[in-house]
Amino acid sequence: MTTPRNRQVLLARRPAGVPQADDFELTSTPAVEPGPGQVRVRNAYLSVEPAMRGWVSAVANYSQPVPIGGVMRSFAAGWIDRSNVPDLPVGTRVTGSFGWQDYAVVEPAAIEQVVADEGLPLQAYLGVLGINGVTAHYGLLELGRPRAGDTVVVSTAAGAVGSCAGQIARLHGCRTVGIAGGEHKTRLCKDTFGFDVAIDYKAPDFNEQLAQACAGGVNVYFDNTAGPISDAVMGHLAIGARVVVCGTAALSSWSPWPQGPRVERHLLVKRASMAGFVIFDHPQHQPVARRDLVQWIRAGDLVYLEDVLDGLEQAPDAIAGLYRGENLGKRLIRIAELP
Amino acid sequence: MTTPRNRQVLLARRPAGVPQADDFELTSTPAVEPGPGQVRVRNAYLSVEPAMRGWVSAVANYSQPVPIGGVMRSFAAGWIDRSNVPDLPVGTRVTGSFGWQDYAVVEPAAIEQVVADEGLPLQAYLGVLGINGVTAHYGLLELGRPRAGDTVVVSTAAGAVGSCAGQIARLHGCRTVGIAGGEHKTRLCKDTFGFDVAIDYKAPDFNEQLAQACAGGVNVYFDNTAGPISDAVMGHLAIGARVVVCGTAALSSWSPWPQGPRVERHLLVKRASMAGFVIFDHPQHQPVARRDLVQWIRAGDLVYLEDVLDGLEQAPDAIAGLYRGENLGKRLIRIAELP
Numbered sequence A, B: 001m002t003t004p005r006n007r008q009v010l011l012a013r014r015p016a017g018v019p020q021a022d023d024f025e026l027t028s029t030p031a032v033e034p035g036p037g038q039v040r041v042r043n044a045y046l047s048v049e050p051a052m053r054g055w056v057s058a059v060a061n062y063s064q065p066v067p068i069g070g071v072m073r074s075f076a077a078g079w080i081d082r083s084n085v086p087d088l089p090v091g092t093r094v095t096g097s098f099g100w101q102d103y104a105v106v107e108p109a110a111i112e113q114v115v116a117d118e119g120l121p122l123q124a125y126l127g128v129l130g131i132n133g134v135t136a137h138y139g140l141l142e143l144g145r146p147r148a149g150d151t152v153v154v155s156t157a158a159g160a161v162g163s164c165a166g167q168i169a170r171l172h173g174c175r176t177v178g179i180a181g182g183e184h185k186t187r188l189c190k191d192t193f194g195f196d197v198a199i200d201y202k203a204p205d206f207n208e209q210l211a212q213a214c215a216g217g218v219n220v221y222f223d224n225t226a227g228p229i230s231d232a233v234m235g236h237l238a239i240g241a242r243v244v245v246c247g248t249a250a251l252s253s254w255s256p257w258p259q260g261p262r263v264e265r266h267l268l269v270k271r272a273s274m275a276g277f278v279i280f281d282h283p284q285h286q287p288v289a290r291r292d293l294v295q296w297i298r299a300g301d302l303v304y305l306e307d308v309l310d311g312l313e314q315a316p317d318a319i320a321g322l323y324r325g326e327n328l329g330k331r332l333i334r335i336a337e338l339p
Helices: A122-126 A131-144 A160-171 A183-191 A206-213 A228-234 A264-269 A285-298 A312-323 B122-126 B131-144 B160-171 B183-191 B206-213 B228-234 B264-269 B285-298 B312-323
Strands: A005-011 A024-030 A039-047 A076-083 A093-096 A103-106 A111-114 A151-154 A175-180 A197-200 A218-223 A237-245 A259-261 A273-276 A306-310 A330-334 B005-011 B024-030 B039-047 B076-083 B093-096 B103-106 B111-114 B151-154 B175-180 B197-200 B218-223 B237-245 B259-261 B273-276 B306-310 B330-334
Touching: A005 A312, A024 A312, A039 A122, A076 A122, A093 A122, A122 A330, A131 A160, A131 A218, A131 A237, A131 A285, A151 A160, A160 A175, A160 A183, A160 A218, A160 A285, A175 A183, A175 A206, A183 A197, A197 A206, A206 A228, A218 A228, A228 A237, A228 A259, A237 B264, A264 B237, A264 B273, A273 B264, A306 A312, A312 A330, B005 B312, B024 B312, B039 B122, B076 B122, B093 B122, B122 B330, B131 B160, B131 B218, B131 B237, B131 B285, B151 B160, B160 B175, B160 B183, B160 B218, B160 B285, B175 B183, B175 B206, B183 B197, B197 B206, B206 B228, B218 B228, B228 B237, B228 B259, B306 B312, B312 B330
Parallel strands: A151 A175, A151 A218, A175 A197, A218 A237, A237 A273, A306 A330, B151 B175, B151 B218, B175 B197, B218 B237, B237 B273, B306 B330
Antiparallel strands: A005 A024, A039 A076, A039 A103, A039 A330, A076 A093, A093 A111, A259 B259, A273 B273, B005 B024, B039 B076, B039 B103, B039 B330, B076 B093, B093 B111
């Protein structure tokens, strides 16, 4: 029995801001056998998230930072190729926080989902049926609390979370306004993701377009940016508006702490609220969200895009690429063919 | 029957920022008799609120601005001295938005409270039993949702709203931290209003004192400032913190729009929320709040201070004085002795 090599992407140093390719290094060591009560997962798809910037940052965050020299933390999907757990036979398809590596030896508790055959591809469970879709579902419905007829504005609207949030809002009878960068993404918002209005934040008349699209007031703002786009939307809140703080993609560094227009007066005058969340706090919401999402996808009511890079060597630059805005849809890295 | 003179304080021009004495003018005209279905109120006490800055501002707000040449909008307490309404006989004590003037002719709908004799002075119904106490009660309990053992931080803690919010938090079993300006107000917070910790924001080691007082994290922040004090507190939020945006006293102007450290990252990492409110939206909460407040005051559990200026001619400078921090407790103007 040959021992396969386990290629790993390690965090080589603490990045300042968005992690770049040279903040990581690739190594290769023999794959480890699982111990008693453990399984070994062969990763097929690795996930790339904007939130990874936070995971490697030493600045106050919602999780311990990835240690220097440690395997980069990541969701991944694959199959069990060695098992010392009777309930998890070889071949079982799973997702979990398995890291940027070929093989992960884990306890069963580390497995997030055992993926049953629902007629959907395995990698969907990393995106629209994984962190991205569940994040959009929880944030929009639990914190945004949209009502039919509401105007719902979504930033990074062509992204994996934003496109899903916009479609869920539309499925709840809302009028949806998507904000994205560039003509191609803007068209995608309209034509593929079905936003009622799509606005290019790079357009010279962005503020005028936004004012026109939000003339009746913004009831729900689902934000992923925390930058100038957000500041522009805050000026159009309706009375009782809910602002969902899902991400801070527009902030490239937290040192010095970024400044911006104060929000207090908007919140006061509009009796509005602004709330942040971390989806890992809400595991009980995952089955609820997945049940809805699977149903909508199968009915053709919810679509998603994937941006699949081939080969583990693509991983180190993949986060920086997200922040360069080069991907359309959920970014994944394929590192093995499913058996 | 002599017709009394009705002295009025009119808004002479649109102030830039905090309204100053010379933004107003005093006039005197004969008092008007009430028409059918109307009463005339003789004002005894006029109220002075930080929110008045907003009421005279043309910038987006929660109410139409006071027109130039109009009587300054204000809560007032007095008695009915002429009545064409059988249910409201002469002598009835009332509060309402009667304006900065000696006499107000109003419909019964304009009367906010008919003040029954509860053994408390009439002017209390403008402060601790009026807008200030009801604001503190609603904001703290409905938006702050304090739980016993929570650390509750209050800014402008020696003020009419802040001191009340802090005491209500203490009565709900919370540990209370009050922030006020200067040694005298800080001592007042400790000795009179019973805050567990009181911090002088003018002290050179304010940040260190705050960090020490909030080492376990801030569960509820009741803010009246929206300035550097607020920014300092935001750095100490506990997971799941609730920030209540009650006022924006630290912002002297909204043009250009004030800048400050962005709050999004705090809200996200701490799964926190920040919500504004306008107490006039919640008339149904008034009797609930007043019942609690009357009971606490009578039991000696809740104390309040008043800062009473004598004479209508004090009114024009009274708002600016609030922002200069010269008052201790609820600022009122006494313009007539109760019969």
